[in-house]
Amino acid sequence: MVNNWINIIQEYCLPPTCLFCNEPSHNPRDLCSFCEKALPRNKDCCIHCGQPMTLANNPSICGQCLTNPPYFDSTLAPFRYQRTVRYAIQSFKYHNNYNFARLLGELLANEIATEKTLPQRLIPVPLHASRYRERGFNQAFEIAKIISQHHKIPVDNCSLQRRRPTDYQSHLKAKSRSQNIKNAFLLSQKITVPHVAIIDDVMTTGNTVNELARMLKTAGVQNVDVWVCARA
Ligand SMILES: [Zn+2]
Numbered sequence: 001m002v003n004n005w006i007n008i009i010q011e012y013c014l015p016p017t018c019l020f021c022n023e024p025s026h027n028p029r030d031l032c033s034f035c036e037k038a039l040p041r042n043k044d045c046c047i048h049c050g051q052p053m054t055l056a057n058n059p060s061i062c063g064q065c066l067t068n069p070p071y072f073d074s075t076l077a078p079f080r081y082q083r084t085v086r087y088a089i090q091s092f093k094y095h096n097n098y099n100f101a102r103l104l105g106e107l108l109a110n111e112i113a114t115e116k117t118l119p120q121r122l123i124p125v126p127l128h129a130s131r132y133r134e135r136g137f138n139q140a141f142e143i144a145k146i147i148s149q150h151h152k153i154p155v156d157n158c159s160l161q162r163r164r165p166t167d168y169q170s171h172l173k174a175k176s177r178s179q180n181i182k183n184a185f186l187l188s189q190k191i192t193v194p195h196v197a198i199i200d201d202v203m204t205t206g207n208t209v210n211e212l213a214r215m216l217k218t219a220g221v222q223n224v225d226v227w228v229c230a231r232a
């Protein structure tokens with residue numbers, strides 16, 4: 001209780017401090033202008049799946065999207081999974097540093113202001129119950145809640161569920177990742193809106209969000225966007 005009050009008083013009385021370098025931030029976010037400029041932005045990337053590309057022949061579509069178009073309609077992945085952004089995601093996910101969740105959510109929410117048509121629901125990539133118990137939270141849901149506050153889009157955290165605890169995706173090779181994700185999810189209730197955005201912290205191969213988009217489209221959702229903080 002006392003700690004809660006100390007946190008509240010600190011939040012209102014002390015200027016925000018940059019989470020990366022501890023300097024005063026001079027803006028409402030916990031991020032100084034120097035560290036903001038140094039964020040690894042995902043500028044040259046596939047216009048469909050956000051995959052970083054080496055050639056800057058914009059607008060460009062990656063080979064994978066050309067040969068095997070994904071089920072989702074677009075990807076917003078403003079940062080690369082590198083340096084400070086990677087540190088922020090890992091501090092949040094594996095060390096429960098919630099300040100980074102707020103910062104990542106705010107940075108992503110800030111990018112969404114430029115999107116033309118907004119979805120009617122935010123759907124966080126679900127975590128299996130056993131992993132949820134282990135971690136104590138779902139990072140995708142935490143980010144979705146912050147975007148929801150900024151853009152007034154409701155979060156649907158119950159229609160999609162994870163059937164079984166999949167092996168940690170990051171430990172698997174590309175081929176076993178796509179097999180690992182097959183039938184991993186369950187749509188437990190009907191989605192009644194035509195346009196949704198799937199939310200996650202980081203997108204690696206895109207197999208997880210693609211499988212979710214496939215299920216949502218099969219269930220009648222017309223537009224599925226993918227919004228992630230970072231693209232690996
Ligand atoms: Zn800084």
Ligand SMILES: [Zn+2]
Nearest residue numbers: 046049062065
């Ligand atoms: Zn692509």
